[in-house]
Amino acid sequence: MANKTKNKEEKTEDAKSQSKPFKYAFFPGCVSRGACKELYASTTLICKHLGIELVELKRASCCGAGVINERTPILGDALNARNFAMAEELQLPVMTHCSTCQGVMSKSNKKFKENPEFLAQINEKIANENIQQKESPYQQASGEKKNNKKNIDENNAVSSMQENIQNAETIINNDGFHGNSHDGLKYKGTAVVKHLLWILIADYGLENLQKKVVRPLAGLKVAPFYGCYLLRPEETLGFESADNPTSLDKLIRALGAEPVDYEGKTKCCGFPITMMNRNASLKMAGKQTLDAKDNGADCMVTPCPLCHLNLDSMQPDTERIIEKRLGMPILHLPQLIGLALGFSPEELKMGTHIVATDSVIAKIMEKKVAAVNTVQ
Amino acid sequence: MKDKKQEEHKKEKHKANPKYIFSKPGAKDAKTKRIKFKIQRFDAAKDKKEDAVRYDTFELEVKEGTTLLDCLDLIKWRHDGSLTYRRNCKNSICGSCSMKVNKRTKLACETQVHKITETFCSDEILIEPMGNMVPVKDLVVDMGNFWGALHAVKPWIIHDGNFPEKEFTMKKEEAKKLDAVASCIMCGACYSDCNTLDVEKRFLGPAALAHALRYVDDPRDTRKKERLRSLNKPGNHGVWDCTHCFACIQVCPMKVAPMEQILKIRKYAQQSGIIYTSGARHHKAFSDGVKHAGWINEVTLPIKSVGLNIVGFFQLAPVGMRMYFKGKMPDIWHKPIVGAEEIKKIYLELEKKEMSNKLDIKEPELFEHRNPNKE
Secondary structure, eight states, X not given: OHHHHHHHHHHHHHHHHHHSOEEEEEEOTTGGGTTTHHHHHHHHHHHHHHTEEEEEOTTOOOOOTTTXXXXXXXXXXXXXXXXXXXXXXXTOOEEESOHHHHHHHHHHHHHHHHOHHHHHHHHHHHTOOOOOOOOOHHHHHHHHHHHHHHHHHHHHTTTHHHHHHHOGGGOEESOSSOSOOOTTOOOOXXXXXXXXXXXXXXXXXXXXXXXXXXXXXXXXXXXEOOOSTTTSOTTTOOSSOSSSOOHHHHHHHHTTOEEOOOGGGGSOOSGGGTTTOHHHHHHHHHXXXXXXXXXXXXXXXXXXXXXXXXXXITHHHHHHHHTSOOOOOEEEHHHHHHHHTTOOTTTTTGGGOSSOOHHHHHHHHHHHHHHHHHHO | OHHHHHXXXXXXXXXXXXXXXXXXXXOTXXXXXXXXXXXXXXXXXXXXXXXXXEEEEEEEEEEXXXXXXXXXXXXXXXXXXXOOXXXXXXXXXSOOOEEEETTEEEEGGGOBHHHHHHHHTXXXXXXXXXXXXXXXXXXXXXXXXXXXXXXXXXXXXXXXXXXXXSOOOOOHHHHHXXXXXXTOOOOOHXXXXXXXXXXXXXXXXXXXXXXXXXXXSOTTOSOHHHHHHHHHOGGGTOGGXXXXXXXXXXXXXXXXXXXXXXHHHHHHHHHTTOOOSHHHHHXXXXXXXXXXXXXXXXXHHHHHHHOSOHHHHHHHHXXXXXXXXXXXXXXXXXOOOTTXXXXXXXXXXXXXXXXXXXXXXXXXXXXXXXXXXXX
């Protein structure tokens, strides 16, 4: 009897979560707005298509990317506390599409959740309104913008969210905040940070994603490149086993493609030491790419734009260092999904990659043509 | 004659039925599972390199809770006495039995076989010697480079000047700082799985650098600055070669978190004014970009990191050109985000104080090391 009621409860809960619209506070991070704009474009595109509503945290700062968090760890945590507080105010979980952002933010968040005293001290710092501030050159410009935003938002404040849900064009809400300064921000320690990959697997469900696939990537051999920040250490991330991760493999399979198993899939791309030891950095990238290639991969897919920079943008240099031709197309995670959802390579901005993605596109299109022919 | 016959009979019996039901005392009703152990064998005496390495497979019926070392012992004692591996305490304190289990370095004595099969969803386990070290025989490796790196960081206290009349005294917090690294058992797991060592053999490695921090942190040592300078020198392949992959944190059986210790050395170095390295320049440029605009400036960041280095600049230029022509170049005008002034406020409040170590907030430790004395 007790079991039955339990099951019922579970079922109702499931139903609730299914009926709940997928809505997240979107933390785009720096790289997707700078050197990997194609990632931003493809993430927003597929989320719109899948009905995942994103409210972009436009006031959010850089997460620190492990650099600020290393030079000045407390400052790094303070920046993240400020970002979390914004998401908390929206009452939305944070969505990242960068492994590095995810890793760094998960780490900061764990510190806050386990050490309320530390959080209180940080809150004091980020909420301090009495700081004497020197005139900033940006203050005027951003101040003007603030006023403009305020006017717009005052008019639309109430209806803006609902409108955005209905209006597919603006499904990405520009700002969760209405232009107010957030000197009094306080993080209560309840924010949840999730990567796009985790959201698709744990929240959205691969079965649901599969239903939306119109161009199955059959015959395409995709090497999943998990990298570091999304897996290790398990204590702070904990979505899956760091020894044997399966999330990307499952996703690739759901899209109709075939995942390639290779040792380098959980190794480092070398990006963090690209400025410190260029040779080692490129050798690392080369080793993992070559491993994927030797195992028959047509392309690699990465959930991290920093891995993408080292694997794609640096690939010509890597080839010179390891003295081997690679020619391995590297896809961002949402680009691969976008292809399966039927978006064109142009919409996914695949032309901006340094290594041409033509071979991947040809393979997918070829299959489609073949399928059409057999139908006829 | 009879003995010979008996021996032959025994051998044949084993050949025909190599599976052996192994029961662990005290675990009578435990689940059993048939597991294949694919073990890398290495014989340096073989002339050809191809002949030196081979893989042998042993199949055992294993009860739940049995460790990998128990299984290896069984294989050695009952099936193949020539299988060679290091073992000693069976209590994860001697650090002898580290080996690669499905490509991840683990202590055989604390790794439960059933758990491995569950994690990897396979009843076959691949056992290999540690990586980044030269194999000697089967699973035994030459750890010379590991010890060499450790020796290079001078893991002993150097005290110049006068010694105290009686003993050195140390505050409790000061002693606590040394605890994490002191629990290192030198098993070499971090060295074996290090991603940088995979491509850069001159890197000192996680264990040695973690030990280096232990002596930087020791109040009895008087050469803190000298140690930091040496660890930061690019030619020494010290802290700045670490690629932030978290592999050492993940594999360390004692939860020493070597990478965290390496990052502390980088922080101390920057705090004490060792800022001539490309790493420190990169960190400062990165941080300054966020300070002024709320997000990183990807155009100036690489240029500032390279500094006054013509070779570095010429290596950078083609990357920039390539990205520019593909439309991948970040905007030259680094537009500040909305609310950048709030971020600057936080910077002004915290950055200087933290850099000069005058902040009244203590960063909590995220990774709690295992304390062998308490277990």
